[in-house]
Amino acid sequence: MTGVSALPPGLLLMVGALLLPLFGRTARTVLVLGLPVLAVALIWQIPNGVSLQAPFLDYQLVLVSGDRLSRLFATIFAIVALAGSVFALNHARTIELVAALLSAGSAISITFAGDLLTLVVFWEILALASTLLVWSGMTDQSYQSGLRYLVIHLLGGMLLLIGVVGHVADTGSISFSAMSLDSAAHWLILAGFLINAGAPPLSAWLPDAYPESSPGGMVFLSAFTTKTAVYVLMRGFPGAEILVFVGIYMIFYGIIYALLENDMRRILAYSIVNQVGFMVCGIGIGTDMALNGTASHAFAHIIYKALLLMSAGSVLYMTGKRKCTDLGGLFRTMPLTTVCGIIGALSISAFPLTSGFISKSMISAAALHEHMATVWFLLAAASAGVFLHAGIKFPWFVFFQKDSGLRPPDPPINMRIAMILFAFLCLAIGVWPTVLYVHLPYPVEYVPYTYTHVVGMLQLLLFSGLAFFIMLPYMKRTLTVTLDWDWCYRRLGPRPIHYLTNMLAPSHWFEQKRIVLQGYLKRMLDTLFLYHGPQGILARTWATGSMVLWVVILLGIYLIGYFY
């Protein structure tokens, strides 16, 4: 089936984003809020199977190809674009909103991309738009982090592109379907996907860049890049065993680093890696139940993580402070922000009646179902760890802890509305899981609310809480950064270069050698110019006669050579 059946929703957002600067303030607000709503309507018009193709060289690009999974991811991307825009309206500059809608549009386009070339194109647009979002922090820090972010993502995009080219050379097909890890090309594609997911060793870009963005910018950032990676991993590599190990590493990496962190938004950034770890692990398990768990967890995670970041963003917006050591006691004057932050924290911890409870547990249940004992025990420990590092640590240090003396009021009305909306969704999905379950890729047989499960989860979480308060003296925040693999490109790599420049630059010896070398180069260029320049003997116009003469001589030599 070919032909334009409807406007692609991703394209709508991207074109709308680029037109945004042309409008005045009111029209811009209408567009920013209206486009995501329109996009949701279009997403649900997209039928199963291919609905838009375009020829390119010898290939048919599949620009829009829908199914349950792609519609689910596209929907949540559009929803977060809407709520994030509501949240950002009062403080975001136009360029930030443009970047936000561009990221949302490219993320949605990735979910509907039916072939690898289309995927790569939108993958790169997403990387560029996200870099703009990082820069929206408008500080030197955010500029530098944004550059590091861009370099890592261009590297990821390059690996992906090389992999795709290799795949096309091997199979002759550009269609995007499940792959097995049987060739170098497929490993490269996997590496490209995993870099965007925040997998080791290149996960430091996430806690490095995201917290430097503006209060609203990080809400957008948290949703698109890592979750499109989860989506393409679900499509490309379901059941790849290596993902179980990668996921487990990410889970515990996130917990340990978040426990050591002092910056509230960086704590939440580490916990993004942690949560994506659960999803990557689910993809590695690869059964229908695990993939359902991954899809629903991605959906629920985008909402509660955005809520947590809105709550942290409100605190940052109202106080200008990010460090736990500077914050505390804000519950007195920011009650709404506190309550919404706590609802987000309970959801990420998978408390009963919140969205995390009905999604994350499906992944654990899938591990249990497959009798993967070690994985199951580690996931259980990790659930406790999530409550520890995000569920209690974030609200405790920001809103309670000590009295910091700060008395900021709750944020402006648009930010409050966005938080209330997402807090409601966190609870609604937790109370009525069927609303989400009916849209999952496979039929759901899982029942989250059993007596055993509810009591077990409460025990796990409440005793983790007990551990937190008993260990509180050891959790005291310190003014430190924790080294990560990014040390290699922020310290190890630049160090010898700095060392050499410092050693050589002021040296007289070096200056002399440079002049001598420059002299050599100049003489070499002069010689080249003499023979090959416009008047050079080897470059000037020759008479036809002399050419004929040389041809005759050459043919003569050839003839003599032929005879003897």
Next chain:
Amino acid sequence: MKQHWLVRRKTIRVLWFIFIVVLSLTVVAGLFADEHAVFGIDGSVAFNAWFGFVSCVAMVVIAKLFGRLACRKEDYYDRS
């Protein structure tokens, strides 16, 4: 300045008392759950309670030890 009621010493004592009561209740409630142990150890009494507690303590200790190795002053990357 008057202290907020939530941070008064007395309130905190009451909150601890309620917390401990709730903790005990979950353990008691757990006794009536039909735990069918899949891996053996997960069928032990109040498994989720002690497993959650122990793993949290372990994670904090590991994080502390790792922090000794990997934590640097805040301006570490700003110094050239």
